[in-house]
Amino acid sequence: MIRMNTAARPTTSGVVATVWLGVIFLLGNAFTTFMIIDSWGGTYWRFNLAVGVVVCSLALMRTRYPMTTAAAGLAVAATAVVVSWAAELPREPGPITALALSVLVASAIRRLPAQPAAALTLGGLAVVAGAWAADPGNPVVVLAAMGWIGAVVIGPALRYVDRSQHRTAPDGRTAGRRQGSTSSR
Numbered sequence: 001m002i003r004m005n006t007a008a009r010p011t012t013s014g015v016v017a018t019v020w021l022g023v024i025f026l027l028g029n030a031f032t033t034f035m036i037i038d039s040w041g042g043t044y045w046r047f048n049l050a051v052g053v054v055v056c057s058l059a060l061m062r063t064r065y066p067m068t069t070a071a072a073g074l075a076v077a078a079t080a081v082v083v084s085w086a087a088e089l090p091r092e093p094g095p096i097t098a099l100a101l102s103v104l105v106a107s108a109i110r111r112l113p114a115q116p117a118a119a120l121t122l123g124g125l126a127v128v129a130g131a132w133a134a135d136p137g138n139p140v141v142v143l144a145a146m147g148w149i150g151a152v153v154i155g156p157a158l159r160y161v162d163r164s165q166h167r168t169a170p171d172g173r174t175a176g177r178r179q180g181s182t183s184s185r
Helices: 012-039 044-060 066-086 095-111 114-134 139-165
Strands: none
Touching (some): 012 095, 044 095, 066 095, 095 139, 114 139
16 A cells, blocks of 8 residues: 655645745736836847746646755756856846745755755855846845845754754653644644
């Protein structure tokens, strides 16, 4: 008989959060696309939308593949930063891409062992630093930097909360396995 690992099963609150995040990503990409078409014109909106959709999709898959999605999201964003700089396009990562990167980095810090989490955190810093070097003080780049800082603060906080919920009780059971426990895990 094959048993499912209940730790890998998404909680109801996790599914709801992911659905809301998907709605935010969808509306944010639509709004950003509209604003770019209205102000910048041309076909740049296609590039920004493609980058945003890819990184946002990766962020929505973060719970199942935390290392792979974070690394791929950082690679896509880093490539977008270089392409936008070389082609003299508006700076990447765009606002919604920056939000998705923040989600990926925070999730990596929360769920991965210390070394991979640190490497991905430094990767996020490299993306923001690259964007900053291409256009210091650009409001979109400042937003990306604030998102990275937020991820570096929220990720460890969520990691601490997760670990504190799994501390062992005096009777040897974990918090999530106690009889009558109200834990959502």
